[in-house]
Amino acid sequence: MKVPKLAVVMALFVMHVYAQLSPTADDVIDMTYLLTPETLHWPGLTGFNYTRISRGPVNMAAGWFEDNDFCGQEHQGTHMDAPAHFSKGKWRLHDIPPHRFFGPAVRIDISSQTAQNNEYNLKVEDVQKWEKENGPIPDNSILFIYTGWGKHHDNRTAYYGYGSADSWLDANGNPLLHFPAVSEDAAKWISSNKKIAGIGTDGPSVGPSKTMMAHVPLLEKNIFSLESVANLDKLATTGDAVAALPVNVKDGSGAPVRIVAFKKAQFKPGPDDVIDLTYALSNETVMWPGRNPFQLFVLDRGLVNLGNNTVWLEQNRFCTPEHAGTHLDAPAHFIKGSWRTHDIPAHTLIGPAVRVDMSKKAENNSDAVLTVQDLEEWEKENGRIPDNAMVFLHTGWGKFFTDFEKYLGSTNRTNWLNDEGQPLVHYPGFSEAAAKWLVNNRNINGIGSDTISYDAGQTTSFPAHVAFLGAKKLALENVANLDKLPNTGTTAFVFHMLYKDGSGAPTRVVAIKNSAITAGQVSSGVDIRPMFVALMMPFFLIFFRCI
Numbered sequence: 029m030k031v032p033k034l035a036v037v038m039a040l041f042v043m044h045v046y047a048q049l050s051p052t053a054d055d056v057i058d059m060t061y062l063l064t065p066e067t068l069h070w071p072g073l074t075g076f077n078y079t080r081i082s083r084g085p086v087n088m089a090a091g092w093f094e095d096n097d098f099c100g101q102e103h104q105g106t107h108m109d110a111p112a113h114f115s116k117g118k119w120r121l122h123d124i125p126p127h128r129f130f131g132p133a134v135r136i137d138i139s140s141q142t143a144q145n146n147e148y149n150l151k152v153e154d155v156q157k158w159e160k161e162n163g164p165i166p167d168n169s170i171l172f173i174y175t176g177w178g179k180h181h182d183n184r185t186a187y188y189g190y191g192s193a194d195s196w197l198d199a200n201g202n203p204l205l206h207f208p209a210v211s212e213d214a215a216k217w218i219s220s221n222k223k224i225a226g227i228g229t230d231g232p233s234v235g236p237s238k239t240m241m242a243h244v245p246l247l248e249k250n251i252f253s254l255e256s257v258a259n260l261d262k263l264a265t266t267g268d269a270v271a272a273l274p275v276n277v278k279d280g281s282g283a284p285v286r287i288v289a290f291k292k293a294q295f296k297p298g299p300d301d302v303i304d305l306t307y308a309l310s311n312e313t314v315m316w317p318g319r320n321p322f323q324l325f326v327l328d329r330g331l332v333n334l335g336n337n338t339v340w341l342e343q344n345r346f347c348t349p350e351h352a353g354t355h356l357d358a359p360a361h362f363i364k365g366s367w368r369t370h371d372i373p374a375h376t377l378i379g380p381a382v383r384v385d386m387s388k389k390a391e392n393n394s395d396a397v398l399t400v401q402d403l404e405e406w407e408k409e410n411g412r413i414p415d416n417a418m419v420f421l422h423t424g425w426g427k428f429f430t431d432f433e434k435y436l437g438s439t440n441r442t443n444w445l446n447d448e449g450q451p452l453v454h455y456p457g458f459s460e461a462a463a464k465w466l467v468n469n470r471n472i473n474g475i476g477s478d479t480i481s482y483d484a485g486q487t488t489s490f491p492a493h494v495a496f497l498g499a500k501k502l503a504l505e506n507v508a509n510l511d512k513l514p515n516t517g518t519t520a521f522v523f524h525m526l527y528k529d530g531s532g533a534p535t536r537v538v539a540i541k542n543s544a545i546t547a548g549q550v551s552s553g554v555d556i557r558p559m560f561v562a563l564m565m566p567f568f569l570i571f572f573r574c575i
């Protein structure tokens with residue numbers, strides 16, 4: 029009797045190991061609103077804006093260059109509230125362990141109640157009724173409250189229940205807003221009885237609009253909240269998986285977040301299954317010579333009065349170049365008329381991660397480049413680079429990230445070229461031939477490197493930029509922790525901040541071990557796992573009968 033059980037365990041183990049995610053457009057729901065200067069912002073705060081640095085022809089690379097700076101609100105558009113937003117001493121944005129960003133998605137629908145009452149707040153009974161019908165809310169899930177408010181997302185009067193963009197509090201500090209959200213009782217009940225990682229809503233806030241006090245019990249338990257979540261009408265009641273990856277702002281009380289739900293996958297990562305490939309952005313983040321710094325501006329960090337309550341409140345805004353810290357280059361950065369940030373299809377942001385290690389080669393040569401031969405040797409050892417892969421180039425430069433002079437290989441903080449037009453900067457990168465080989469011979473989603481540019485420092489023609497961006501590949505710079513990424517066996521999530529017309533964007537890049545994913549399909553599009561398991565079953569049975 030024991031033998032078949034063991035065989036089943038073995039079979040499940042085999043299924044697990046081979047789950048590698050490579051979704052199609054139909055497999056994902058992007059639950060993120062596109063952020064624009066017109067996106068509504070909380071009354072009394074200022075909104076997202078950007079400043080064009082360059083958009084036009086240049087005498088360089090493919091002859092075109094786009095770049096912007098922008099200023100953002102932590103709590104605008106689709107965003108995450110970190111526990112520290114309303115709870116002193118709890119996790120700020122960069123403290124949240126990244127495995128909590130992945131889990132089962134659960135949806136509770138209160139849209140019929142809110143159609144009758146625009147200030148209906150989720151009740152304890154609503155949650156209990158849901159559990160009676162669907163079973164207990166799984167541990168580590170992200171719970172979404174579908175209020176139906178998404179349809180008002182562009183109308184300030186309807187969305188906030190208040191038409192003014194000025195202060196949201198009356199003279200006595202009482203909120204003037206009216207929208208559906210979560211009741212304080214439900215927030216207390218959920219935070220004491222459920223082990224969820226986060227709670228989200230399609231309304232402007234978990235509220236409730238009269239007091240905001242639902243935040244406190246949730247955030248005190250380190251449960252993050254997701255606000256202004258898009259497309260909740262498309263999410264299943266149960267059975268979908270979700271990844272919610274915020275921009276990594278050091279000491280942030282929140283941040284813009286990219287939320288994607290998956291129809292054919294489940295994630296169960298523990299802390300050791302996740303490698304965060306993202307640096308936290310701060311005033312100290314090393315920038316390209318001559319570029320503006322990232323700047324975090326503290327708006328509140330202390331006790332404030334909200335109506336009858338005194339609460340801890342943290343919030344900040346930030347201004348930054350698009351190409352700061354761990355970030356994505358959109359094809360339009362170098363290619364006229366090509367994709368800007370909002371044109372990139374969401375399902376291409378997920379795929380098998382491979383790491384190509386050239387750190388030995390670069391150890392004593394900061395001008396070293398990755399060659400086609402290096403890639404061929406890599407494939408001899410590790411197998412063919414899979415379809416839809418993200419190829420990460422590990423040069424070893426990550427260890428210099430906090431030291432401008434070592435990271436850039438130059439002491440000049442304002443110019444990267446000398447007066448003769450020769451590059452002052454030195455760091456390794458892709459050769460032109462290797463970049464072209466990957467584009468022409470392998471079906472990759474994109475690439476990334478642990479340097480400030482995936483082209484080596486000593487080029488002025490940026491051949492890797494031209495090759496990758498010309499082929500509409502994702503291209504990442506300043507990728508963190510590549511020393512910790514195994515060569516194969518993980519899946520990368522490359523969730524860039526979603527705003528309109530960006531030439532690039534801050535990006536949360538996270539790899540999770542394939543053993544923490546169960547997927548309905550593998551990257552080939554044909555799922556051979558059940559067949560494999562069926563074929564192997566007799567051997568398992570024989571094997572266990574023998575011992």
Ligand SMILES: *[C@@H]1O[C@H](CO)[C@@H](O)[C@H](O)[C@H]1NC(C)=O
Pocket residue numbers: 074077078079099
């Ligand atoms: C963007 O917002 C910041 C902060 O409110 C402000 O200082 C800056 O002038 C604004 N920029 C533009 C282009 O409106």
Ligand SMILES: *[C@@H]1O[C@H](CO)[C@@H](O)[C@H](O)[C@H]1NC(C)=O
Pocket residue numbers: 183184185186
């Ligand atoms: C916005 O919403 C308000 C309140 O529901 C409504 O009166 C108004 O007509 C809406 N405006 C537009 C442009 O739809």
Ligand SMILES: *[C@@H]1O[C@H](CO)[C@@H](O)[C@H](O)[C@H]1NC(C)=O
Pocket residue numbers: 311322323324325326
């Ligand atoms: C970041 O730099 C800006 C500009 O110097 C400054 O106003 C701001 O306070 C700094 N932020 C932090 C967190 O030090």
Ligand SMILES: *[C@@H]1O[C@H](CO)[C@@H](O)[C@H](O)[C@H]1NC(C)=O
Pocket residue numbers: 202238239335336
């Ligand atoms: C605040 O307290 C006053 C006096 O007890 C009460 O009348 C009022 O309803 C309270 N406000 C809220 C939003 O609970």
Ligand SMILES: *[C@@H]1O[C@H](CO)[C@@H](O)[C@H](O)[C@H]1NC(C)=O
Pocket residue numbers: 388389391392
């Ligand atoms: C780099 O130089 C150091 C010091 O000379 C030497 O010990 C090391 O072996 C060299 N590394 C490689 C990969 O050649």
Ligand SMILES: *[C@@H]1O[C@H](CO)[C@@H](O)[C@H](O)[C@H]1NC(C)=O
Pocket residue numbers: 439440441442443445446447
């Ligand atoms: C940086 O390079 C520029 C261009 O060659 C030069 O004018 C400037 O003096 C340099 N700055 C420093 C600190 O070396």
